[in-house]
Amino acid sequence: MANETKFSTKLGVIAATVGSAVGLGNIWRFPYEAGMHGGGAFLLVYVLFVLLIGVPVVAGEFVIGRYTGSNVVGAFKKLKAAPFWHSVAYIGLLSSLLILGFYSVVAGWTVEYIYQAVTGFGGATSEEALHSQFDSFTTSGGRQIFWTLLFLAINFLVISRGVRKGIEKVSNVLMPMLFAILFVFCVNALFLPGAAEGLSFLFHPDFSKIDLPTVLNAMGQAFFSLSVGMGVLMTYASYFSSSTRLVNTSVTTALLDTLVAVMAGIIIFPAVFSFGATPAAGPRLVFEVLPSIFTTLPGGSLWAALFFVLLFVAALTSTISLSEVVIAWFIGEWKISRVKATVIYGIATGLLSSLCALSFGPLAGAKVFGMTFFDLFDFASSNILLPLGGMLIAVYTGWMLPRRILRAQLSAPGRDPGAPTPAGVRLVIFSLRFICPLAILAIFVWGLL
Ligand code: PHE
Numbered sequence: 001m002a003n004e005t006k007f008s009t010k011l012g013v014i015a016a017t018v019g020s021a022v023g024l025g026n027i028w029r030f031p032y033e034a035g036m037h038g039g040g041a042f043l044l045v046y047v048l049f050v051l052l053i054g055v056p057v058v059a060g061e062f063v064i065g066r067y068t069g070s071n072v073v074g075a076f077k078k079l080k081a082a083p084f085w086h087s088v089a090y091i092g093l094l095s096s097l098l099i100l101g102f103y104s105v106v107a108g109w110t111v112e113y114i115y116q117a118v119t120g121f122g123g124a125t126s127e128e129a130l131h132s133q134f135d136s137f138t139t140s141g142g143r144q145i146f147w148t149l150l151f152l153a154i155n156f157l158v159i160s161r162g163v164r165k166g167i168e169k170v171s172n173v174l175m176p177m178l179f180a181i182l183f184v185f186c187v188n189a190l191f192l193p194g195a196a197e198g199l200s201f202l203f204h205p206d207f208s209k210i211d212l213p214t215v216l217n218a219m220g221q222a223f224f225s226l227s228v229g230m231g232v233l234m235t236y237a238s239y240f241s242s243s244t245r246l247v248n249t250s251v252t253t254a255l256l257d258t259l260v261a262v263m264a265g266i267i268i269f270p271a272v273f274s275f276g277a278t279p280a281a282g283p284r285l286v287f288e289v290l291p292s293i294f295t296t297l298p299g300g301s302l303w304a305a306l307f308f309v310l311l312f313v314a315a316l317t318s319t320i321s322l323s324e325v326v327i328a329w330f331i332g333e334w335k336i337s338r339v340k341a342t343v344i345y346g347i348a349t350g351l352l353s354s355l356c357a358l359s360f361g362p363l364a365g366a367k368v369f370g371m372t373f374f375d376l377f378d379f380a381s382s383n384i385l386l387p388l389g390g391m392l393i394a395v396y397t398g399w400m401l402p403r404r405i406l407r408a409q410l411s412a413p414g415r416d417p418g419a420p421t422p423a424g425v426r427l428v429i430f431s432l433r434f435i436c437p438l439a440i441l442a443i444f445v446w447g448l449l
Helices: 010-021 024-036 040-068 072-078 083-118 127-138 141-160 163-190 195-203 212-226 232-237 246-274 282-294 300-334 338-360 373-400 403-410 423-448
Strands: none
Touching (some): 010 163, 010 300, 024 282, 024 300, 040 072, 040 195, 040 212, 040 373, 040 403, 040 423, 072 232, 083 127, 083 141, 083 232, 083 300, 083 338, 083 373, 127 141, 127 282, 141 300, 141 338, 163 282, 163 300, 232 300, 246 282, 300 338, 403 423
């Protein structure tokens, strides 16, 4: 019985964790964030966040998850943490709801675009035609809601089947396929007429562009893309066995995740410059620009369909992990069945994501703090809740958790506890104690000034 709730193989652990990390965040969000915030400057700051803060906090989440073997709320109970620390769990649950709210809308776009690809984008090939196609789709309330809810239905169907049967199987097959197709598109992008300009935009940092919005958004992007700061990785780590190496898994996840984001940039920016689009187009960037590359390939619509199918799958493996935080909490703390939990949470997210789906059309004028629901949910979760959760996780693991437990979890399984602590583990601990809390706090204070 116990084994049924663990990942069965090493590949399963990596595929599920990378499956959570790699998603729309890499292929849809990273390019448009980089496009809006200075290209190379954004990439540089982003990579620094991933390495200095992302990897340690991922490892910290893994430690809590595997040590307690519990859902987020149960984990802090088991650790007998003071009530304050339970806020980490609730921040995570709230983030799951908000992220699922807007994420499933974009995931719905991928389904619409599979359909559009199959039907040849209605014959549209120019930038303007693809632009107005995107507009007419996103402003149509009904079509948006339809695809969003369809996506959520598929998501919760997989979730209802449980950890090993659902999550691991889907991830094992499809993540490697995604890497392969991204590679093909990268090679193709290098031959586009705008390749040099696109690559220079992505890889040449202009240091004058490093301002507060760039830093805040790069930090948000790092947390979002790594799925860290909200208990998703804690929940997955509760399914890890004692032989999983936590520091290695954190580093591997971060490297693969960043690789996919950079590949997406290599695919998109040459196309942006070839087709006369603007890198600062925002959330529509990928959906407008990618179809224009596909038309340059022989058998274009087939490639396009394949691409959007894989993007859909990448989104799905991420939403599965997002949902699992809350489902595991329902099952663990409220003692309700997986199926019942799935139905309840499915309805809640369905309602919230409908609000986001209408944010581009009928509800475009409904603004809170000057943002549509879609933008607000994205901003609040990525730029505030995840870094806040990450900061608390760092402080908890770095300062509150007995050092013996932290060291034992982070070290290779079966290591002699008397041997000196490996440098990688020491670095992670140092960052959890000092770099993560201070850097995140400093950026929040900077934002408030
Ligand atoms: N990391 C996912 C992506 O990049 C999104 C995500 C965020 C998933 C937070 C889980 C938790 O698409």
